[in-house]
Amino acid sequence: MIAQQIINAVSLGGVYALLALGLAIVFSIVGLINFAHGELMTLSGYALLASLVLGFPFPVAVLVAVSCGALAAVAMERIAFRPMRGASVTSLLLTSFAVSSLLKVVFQNGISARPQAVAMPGWMTGAFSFGDFTIGVGPSISIVVSALALIALEVFLRRSVTGTAMRAAAEDFDVVRLMGIPASRIIATAFLLSGLLAGLAAMLWVAQRASVDPLMGFTPVLKAFIAAVVGGLGSLPGAVAGGFLLGIIEVLLQATLPGAIAPYRDAIVLSGVIAVLLVRPQGLIPAVRAQRS
Amino acid sequence: MPSLYRLHRAALCAAVFGIAAISTASAEEIIIGAATAQTGGLAPYDQPALAGLRMSLDELNAKGGLAGKYTVKLLIKDTRSDTAQTATVAQELIDAGAKIMITPCDADPSISAGQLTQPLGIPTLTLCGSAPVLTGAVGDVMFGTYPADNVQATAVADFAVSEGKKKVFLLTSPDSTYTANLPEYFGKVFEKKGGAIVGRGTFSMGQPDFSAEITNIKGLADKPDLIMTAAYEPDFPAFIQQLRGAGITIPVYGADAIGTPTIKALGKLVDGVVYTAAGYAEPGSKLEAFNTAFTKYAGHAPESTYEVNGYEIGLILDQAVKTAGSDDPRAIRDAIAGLKDFEGITGKITYAGTDRMPLRPVALMRYEGGEGKHVETLIPDAADVPAP
Structure with a gap:
């Protein structure tokens, strides 16, 4: 029972970590909290649905969906955020809200206000059993995919030139540009990565929810934002730590709170966030450079 | 000229008001x-x-x-x-x-x-x-x-009792009157007719993850033979996907809000789910x-x-x-x-x-192989319906 809840917590934490990381990558480079990140997830979800309806095999459909998320993120940067480059944090924030609202309405009116069922393959609802201990295939995939994505990102940031430039840009963008690295490339890569992470998170999210709807991006982006703030805005390790912490606290509270208090779960979680920020105002693992906010 | 003008105006007025009077x-x-x-x-x-x-x-x-x-x-x-x-x-x-x-x-x-x-x-x-x-x-x-919710819940409870169900787990959400109260109405009728409520769980609407709640259901000492909820989209698909994913096969019953194309399209996942409708064609x-x-x-x-x-x-x-x-x-x-x-x-x-x-009939339906099949249509006995 306890081991089971730990698996649940890690699985949810992994998804939150992917989401928070997507927000943090963009924030660390351009100082924008992209509230339209959730709509990238929604878009990937619809892309998955469309691919499955068109009869693509499941792995191909997932690939198409994740690529759609990544491309949409790059397009979003090109269309909405590039003209706003250099604008104040507030303007950027409002732009991201505008993009988010716009996409939601497009999904609602262009596709359907009704959630669409996504038939996940039967094996995803299966479970392994060891005696009376069972692990669902869904949570296992969730944990494995999150871990692989985090490792791959770490390798990219440490080993590739673009990755190194991105880490440097997070600390001091002007110096990186003086080194002859084009700003647009760095920023586009940051959005591409955040889109990839959003796409992956969307696949895990949809696998657990079996449906996509126009508003599905709202909750995850909120959770990711909380995780990123707790972890330390703009800090990538912080975002991962924040994501796992949030997932673990949520599952533990859900598992242990008595029925009468359970509805206050979110309030308790957010009080915990305030407590963490009181002790560590810059977050668990603060960004190397104080950010622009 | 002025007199002519006045005459004109009078005629115009008459015409306008005349038409207005006729139109009303x-x-x-x-x-x-x-x-x-x-x-x-x-x-x-x-x-x-x-x-x-x-x-x-x-x-x-x-x-x-x-x-x-x-x-x-x-x-x-x-x-x-x-x-x-x-x-x-x-x-x-x-x-x-x-x-x-x-x-x-x-x-x-x-x-x-x-x-x-x-x-x-x-x-x-x-x-x-x-x-x-x-x-x-x-x-x-x-x-x-x-x-009404209490009428629907009574119909579902009557049916569950007639099937020989004895122990129910109620899954509610305090976020809306519907999701909070309907399962409780069910519980009242179910207990009155000899059933027992062996556990209760809650969720927040839009909650991504039901795993903790599902693990709690799995860990119940007294195993339920039925889960009753008024969760709907997108919570119901998430709940049942994760429930079945955790290897739990206990039947899940709900009410009218899951009689939708989205839930139907879940196919095999919702086999055996009983819900209600305002009628059956x-x-x-x-x-x-x-x-x-x-x-x-x-x-x-x-x-x-x-x-x-x-x-x-x-x-x-x-x-x-x-x-x-x-x-x-x-x-x-x-x-x-x-x-x-x-x-x-x-x-x-x-x-x-x-x-x-209103007092009106309730149709009970059950998903089978991706289709909603009619079970029965009934007007529950008013004496059984719990007070709001």
Whole structure:
């Protein structure tokens, strides 16, 4: 029972970590909290649905969906955020809200206000059993995919030139540009990565929810934002730590709170966030450079 | 010249006012305000219901309007599934002269609109809001139209008991009246008829992860043989996906909000799930004829029984205006409240003697192989229905 809840917590934490990381990558480079990140997830979800309806095999459909998320993120940067480059944090924030609202309405009116069922393959609802201990295939995939994505990102940031430039840009963008690295490339890569992470998170999210709807991006982006703030805005390790912490606290509270208090779960979680920020105002693992906010 | 000019003007005046007088005399118009969700979480429920209502109003207008006399002008405003916005648009509709108000498929926004219509005596009908506390929370102008939650829950409980179910787990969410109360009504009836509630769990609407709750269900010492919930989209698909994913095969029963194409499209995942509807289209029934007519009208088949429920609202209003003999809101209200054994499409609808939640049949349905199969249609015994 306890081991089971730990698996649940890690699985949810992994998804939150992917989401928070997507927000943090963009924030660390351009100082924008992209509230339209959730709509990238929604878009990937619809892309998955469309691919499955068109009869693509499941792995191909997932690939198409994740690529759609990544491309949409790059397009979003090109269309909405590039003209706003250099604008104040507030303007950027409002732009991201505008993009988010716009996409939601497009999904609602262009596709359907009704959630669409996504038939996940039967094996995803299966479970392994060891005696009376069972692990669902869904949570296992969730944990494995999150871990692989985090490792791959770490390798990219440490080993590739673009990755190194991105880490440097997070600390001091002007110096990186003086080194002859084009700003647009760095920023586009940051959005591409955040889109990839959003796409992956969307696949895990949809696998657990079996449906996509126009508003599905709202909750995850909120959770990711909380995780990123707790972890330390703009800090990538912080975002991962924040994501796992949030997932673990949520599952533990859900598992242990008595029925009468359970509805206050979110309030308790957010009080915990305030407590963490009181002790560590810059977050668990603060960004190397104080950010622009 | 001035005299000629004056003459001209007089003639013009006469012409204008003459026409105006004729137009008010010949075409009597009644404005129905629809404060309904076109976007947001309630849209998937409000839109089908509204489509049914429009169809009946179009048909009635073709025959001269309500009671053959009052042409209906339907004003529709989007509430964005937001309770505060519902009050705002309801006020706009009242200002535009609405004499009848239609509100969303949920108790909370309907109550917020009802707070505005109650003092003015404007009859207010919720499209498919089914919480029985809804009418009492507003007052005598507020009417439900769909089978009430406590009636639906009683029907499902009667069925579960008849199947020999003994132990139930109730999954509720305090976020809406519907998700909070319906399973509890079920529990009351179930316990009264010899069943036991072996556990309770809660969720937040829109919650991504049900794993902790599911692990709790799995860890129950006293294993339930049934899970009852009023969760709907997108929570119901998430819950059942994760429940089955955790290897739990206990049947899950719900109510009307899961009788939708989305849930049906989940296919094998929802096999055995029992839910309710406002009616079932048996061959040769009025409902089957309605479904054919609706398909012709809208270009697609009805998604659920919300369409026919909306259509019946039009019929109820027509009958009420006929009985009232005028377009006075208070007279219409009294006429609706007095309806008894009114022949709708799904069966007889009665308001007389109720607290304005109608007595009407409930159809029990069960998903099998991606299709909703009819189990039975019944009107639960009023003595069994728990108080709101």
